[in-house]
Amino acid sequence: MYSEKVMDHFTNPRNVGKIEGASGVGTVGNARCGDIMRVYLKIEGGVIEDAKFETFGCGAAVATSSMATELVKGRTLPEALEVTNQAVMDALDGLPPVKVHCSCLAEEALHAALRDYAKKNGLEIEGLPEPKEDTHEREETEA
Numbered sequence: 001m002y003s004e005k006v007m008d009h010f011t012n013p014r015n016v017g018k019i020e021g022a023s024g025v026g027t028v029g030n031a032r033c034g035d036i037m038r039v040y041l042k043i044e045g046g047v048i049e050d051a052k053f054e055t056f057g058c059g060a061a062v063a064t065s066s067m068a069t070e071l072v073k074g075r076t077l078p079e080a081l082e083v084t085n086q087a088v089m090d091a092l093d094g095l096p097p098v099k100v101h102c103s104c105l106a107e108e109a110l111h112a113a114l115r116d117y118a119k120k121n122g123l124e125i126e127g128l129p130e131p132k133e134d135t136h137e138r139e140e141t142e143a
Contacts (some may be wrong), residue, residue: 001058003093009063014070015052024120026112028105035061035102037109039069043117048072048080053109059101061106068106069092081127083110108132 002010018042019119029036035057042050051069055061071091085103088094095103111128118125 001096002063005067005092006060006063009066009092010059013062013066015026015050015066015073016054017052018054019050022113024112024115024117025026026109026114026116028108028112030105032056032102033101033110035105037105037106038063038112039065039106039109040115041110041113041117043077046076048077050077058102060095061141062068063092064088064095064102064106065109072110075123077114078127080110080114081125082106 011084019042019064021033022044024041025038026041027036027038036055037057038054040050040052051072053065053069068083068088071087072080075083085100085107088103089100108131112131114125114128115131117123118128123134124142
């Protein structure tokens with residue numbers, strides 16, 4: 001059901017924890033499934049120097065949070081926007097259809113942290129989408 005990469009990131013998650021004084025923090029959740037993700041970013045000179053997460057949820061939620069933070073470290077802000085839910089799923093060798101929402105939450109948490117960074121610094125990040133009300137609703141209407 002789950003790929004080896006999903007199981008590895010679930011049982012050995014990377015980048016767990018907080019970044020004190022983070023440049024940007026984003027928290028998203030979904031009442032329908034109970035998953036809550038918080039992503040912390042340390043950004044220096046337009047580059048994501050560090051990324052950490054705290055996630056309350058299922059194994060897929062932990063795995064997607066772990067992979068998303070791995071994928072954004074060392075990237076510029078425009079490059080970080082390329083870390084979509086599909087990119088996270090591809091990096092994990094896929095997710096079962098009922099767990100795709102976890103990758104959507106990981107993307108949304110990253111975007112929320114980038115929005116927080118932009119707001120704190122009076123910046124506009126080109127291409128950064130507006131927040132979604134409910135990732136499940138978006139996912140179902142796009143399917």
